[in-house]
Each structure stands twice: as structure tokens, then as C-alpha cells.
Amino acid sequence: RLQENDCYVDKACGLHVHIGGANFNRKFSILSLMLGQMLQDEIFTMMPKSRSTGSYCYKIKDKYKNIKYVNKKLYPRTHDRTLKLLAEYVHNDTSEFGVGNNKNTPHPYGRYASSRYTWLNLNNCSYKFSPDTIEFRCHSGTTDYIKIYNWILICMCFVRYIENNPRKIIESWKVYQGISESTLCLKDIVTEGIKNPKDRLGLLIYIETRKDKFIED
Numbered sequence: 001r002l003q004e005n006d007c008y009v010d011k012a013c014g015l016h017v018h019i020g021g022a023n024f025n026r027k028f029s030i031l032s033l034m035l036g037q038m039l040q041d042e043i044f045t046m047m048p049k050s051r052s053t054g055s056y057c058y059k060i061k062d063k064y065k066n067i068k069y070v071n072k073k074l075y076p077r078t079h080d081r082t083l084k085l086l087a088e089y090v091h092n093d094t095s096e097f098g099v100g101n102n103k104n105t106p107h108p109y110g111r112y113a114s115s116r117y118t119w120l121n122l123n124n125c126s127y128k129f130s131p132d133t134i135e136f137r138c139h140s141g142t143t144d145y146i147k148i149y150n151w152i153l154i155c156m157c158f159v160r161y162i163e164n165n166p167r168k169i170i171e172s173w174k175v176y177q178g179i180s181e182s183t184l185c186l187k188d189i190v191t192e193g194i195k196n197p198k199d200r201l202g203l204l205i206y207i208e209t210r211k212d213k214f215i216e217d
Contacts, residue, residue, distance in 0.1 A: 002143035011050050013141025014057060015148060017155045018133035022163060024125035025103075029086055030069045031162045032134060034173045036060055036120040038182035039158075039189070043119075046210040048140050057119040057137040064089060065177060069170055090115055090126040104128055134159060150206050154186065157193030165192060 022028060037060050044052050044059070051057060064085055072079040087095040091108065092115065095101060100108070107113050107127040116123045119138035123129075136155045142148060162169065172183040186207055194200040 007143050009141030009143060011048070011140075014051075014054075014137060015139040015141055015151060017136045017139070017152055018124070019136070019155050019159045020131045020133045022125075022134070022159050024132045024134070026083065026086065027069065027166070028162060029090075029122050029126060030067060030082060031166055031169050032120060032122060033060065033064055033067050033086070033089065034069065035158065035162060035169050035184065035189075037065060038169075038172060038176050038184045039186060040119065042182070042186055043138060045214060046207060047138055048214060051138055051140055056117050058117060060089075060118055060120060065180075068173070068177075069166070086126075089118075090122050146206075150203055153194065153203055154190070154207075157189040160193045161189040 040059055052059065067082050067085045068078055069082065070078045083097055087097045087101065091101060091113070103126065105128055107123055107129075109115075111123075111129070113123060116135070117137075119136065121135035121137055123135075125132045125134050136151075136158070139147075139151045169184070175183045187204060190200060190203050190207070194203055
């Protein structure tokens with residue numbers, strides 16, 4: 001419909017996808033940051049180069065490689081450091097969670113806080129918003145149904161992988177922290193998320209086609 005009615009986008013536009021319906025707690029947010037960092041370099045190879053230099057979908061900063069999901073009772077200090085990093089990610093660099101900054105309060109800087117401008121936006125699911133969502137901001141603007149549909153599938157696979165494979169994320173993160181190379185890739189989350197073999201293969205081929213396109217560009 002958009003294409004039929006001469007709608008268009010340019011490099012200033014982005015396709016932002018919100019996924020809801022998950023159990024949005026701090027464990028989910030921490031695992032999201034871990035998985036997001038392991039996949040972000042590969043994800044950006046699917047995008048125009050302008051998406052990695054824009055001011056509305058920054059990559060996750062290197063300091064968040066220090067985040068780690070651990071048992072609070074066994075590792076209280078590490079747990080506290082992780083919550084501090086999560087608070088900084090969704091609020092600002094001097095933030096901590098507390099009475100005035102938590103899941104039951106609105107974001108102190110409002111819905112349009114600057115912390116939302118990372119490609120993986122956890123603001124909506126970290127504060128009192130309705131509905132709770134995780135937002136993926138890195139795709140370029142498009143009116144192409146196939147591109148939109150496939151990117152939504154990838155975002156849904158990302159959320160599903162967090163829900164069903166926390167242990168795999170945690171174990172892969174240990175390796176990633178040691179060698180700075182991901183042991184998880186988009187193929188892993190798509191294989192987990194798309195059960196129909198034909199649909200899964202189609203999405204994997206699409207991903208590789210996108211990578212090839214932007215390598216050539």
C-alpha cells in the first residue's frame with residue numbers, strides 16, 4: 001500500500017520495531033544486552049553503512065561488555081555492578097536503581113530520553129510504560145514489505161532466544177568476554193525461532209543476501 005501510494009523514505013528514516021509480550025524483568029534486560037552485543041556486528045553488516053554512523057541507533061558501548069548475569073546470592077558484588085551498568089544503559093552514566101528509579105516509576109527523563117538512541121532500546125521495558133516493549137532501531141527506512149516482514153521475524157527470534165536459551169547466552173558470553181568474538185550468530189537465533197524448515201531457510205538466505213549487498217556497496 002505504501003509503495004502503491006508513492007510513499008518514500010530517505011537516509012534520514014529508520015524502521016523501528018517494538019516487540020511485546022515477553023516477561024520483561026531485569027534478567028531479560030541483562031540477557032538482551034549480552035545477546036545484543038554478541039550479534040550487533042553481524043546485524044550491522046545487514047544494514048547500509050549510514051546506520052552505523054547515525055545518531056539515533058548507536059551501537060552498544062564497549063563498557064557494557066562488563067555486564068554479567070549471575071546469581072544474586074552467590075555473587076552479590078557482581079550482581080550489584082551489573083545492575084549499575086543496566087541503570088546507566090537505560091538512564092544515564094551516573095544512575096543507579098533505587099526508590100525513584102525503577103520498574104514502577106516513569107523514566108526520569110520522560111519517554112524521549114536520550115538513552116533510547118541505541119539500536120537496542122530497553123527504556124520501555126525498564127520503566128512504567130504501557131505497553132512494555134523492547135525496541136530494535138537499527139534497520140534503515142523502507143516501504144518494502146519483504147524487508148519489513150523479515151526484519152520483524154529476526155526481532156521476534158531475538159526475543160524468543162532470550163526466553164528459551166538463557167543458559168546458552170550466559171555460556172557464550174563467557175567466551176565472548178574472553179576473545180571478543182561471538183560464539184552466537186543470527187543463524188542460531190533464527191534456527192531456534194523459525195520452526196518451519198522452508199521459512200527458516202528463506203530467512204537465512206535473505207540474511208546472507210543482505211550481507212552480500214552491503215559488502216559490495
